[in-house]
Amino acid sequence: MLEIRDLHASINDVEILKGVNLTVNAGELHAIMGPNGSGKSTLAFVLAGKPTYAITSGQVLLEGVDMVGMAPENRARAGLFLSFQQPMEIPGVRLDQFLRAGYNAIHKARREEELDVLKFDRLLTRKTKMVGMEAALTRRYVNEGFSGGERKRNEILQMAVLEPKLSILDEPDSGLDIDAVRIVAQGINQLRTPQNSVLLITHYQRILNYVQPDYVHVLINGRIVQSGDKDLALQVEAEGYDRFEAKEQALDLSPSCPPLPKGEGDVSPSLLGKGARGLG
Numbered sequence: 585m586l587e588i589r590d591l592h593a594s595i596n597d598v599e600i601l602k603g604v605n606l607t608v609n610a611g612e613l614h615a616i617m618g619p620n621g622s623g624k625s626t627l628a629f630v631l632a633g634k635p636t637y638a639i640t641s642g643q644v645l646l647e648g649v650d651m652v653g654m655a656p657e658n659r660a661r662a663g664l665f666l667s668f669q670q671p672m673e674i675p676g677v678r679l680d681q682f683l684r685a686g687y688n689a690i691h692k693a694r695r696e697e698e699l700d701v702l703k704f705d706r707l708l709t710r711k712t713k714m715v716g717m718e719a720a721l722t723r724r725y726v727n728e729g730f731s732g733g734e735r736k737r738n739e740i741l742q743m744a745v746l747e748p749k750l751s752i753l754d755e756p757d758s759g760l761d762i763d764a765v766r767i768v769a770q771g772i773n774q775l776r777t778p779q780n781s782v783l784l785i786t787h788y789q790r791i792l793n794y795v796q797p798d799y800v801h802v803l804i805n806g807r808i809v810q811s812g813d814k815d816l817a818l819q820v821e822a823e824g825y826d827r828f829e830a831k832e833q834a835l836d837l838s839p840s841c842p843p844l845p846k847g848e849g850d851v852s853p854s855l856l857g858k859g860a861r862g863l864g
């Protein structure tokens with residue numbers, strides 16, 4: 585489904601992603617965990633094609649098609665969906681109209697049926713129930729005056745309506761109390777199928793009590809330093825990110841030039857000399 589190979593990306597010439605590798609198969613849910621500033625949102629935006637980010641090297645394949653250089657709307661038509669960490673308000677645009685426009689744009693591109701207002705309304709009623717959202721919210725302007733929980737639920741509603749192949753959910757749990765996290769998690773679970781995949785970005789383990797990940801990856805300073813199953817998330821919860829940060833820093837110390845503590849520099853050449861003589 586998704587294959588990321590040695591992805592490097594920067595903003596304003598500052599490298600943020602420093603060689604990300606990730607393979608997500610159909611039907612899998614992968615959690616990406618990491619501390620603030622580790623590059624989680626950058627990864628999400630780069631995958632979605634936000635123009636302010638430059639991919640300096642590497643490949644991103646969605647179902648075998650290279651997405652690097654593809655416009656964001658074409659990525660969406662190809663089945664990619666990004667839910668925002670901070671969903672924006674769109675004053676003057678009703679949520680139901682917004683969703684129908686998105687739905688029809690994608691269906692048109694796929695030469696599938698577009699829906700008129702009446703038909704779409706029936707579909708939307710079904711989808712709102714599915715994600716536990718009040719139908720009345722869909723007749724308001726997008727996110728205007730929505731609570732934090734309603735905004736996040738609205739992101740999941742979009743996912744339900746657009747039926748993407750790959751959903752990238754950027755901290756769908758951030759800023760929510762535990763009941764709201766559970767509702768969002770239930771929505772995500774409802775939408776999982778053997779055909780689609782989810783990249784669930786989160787800072788905290790708690791949403792993974794309700795959403796079962798197939799894999800968990802820890803992203804530190806633009807690199808995945810460890811991958812595992814849900815136990816890795818529990819480990820992060822228990823220990824924090826410090827140990828993973830140390831692991832990431834160790835990646836930078838190339839074996840050819842480790843900074844030698846004072847004193848050791850004097851010893852090793854002589855040891856080397858002895859070794860060399862011993863061999864001869």
Ligand SMILES: Nc1ncnc2c1ncn2[C@@H]1O[C@H](COP(=O)(O)OP(=O)(O)O)[C@@H](O)[C@H]1O
Nearest residue numbers: 595596600618619620621622623624625626627
């Ligand atoms: N527009 C920008 N210009 C410069 N640096 C940025 C910009 N946006 C994000 N960054 C930096 O990129 C790094 C990763 O940020 P981000 O991807 O948002 O991390 P996360 O989502 O893991 O908290 C941070 O150090 C952040 O300061």
Ligand SMILES: [Mg+2]
Nearest residue numbers: 624625626669
């Ligand atoms: Mg972020």
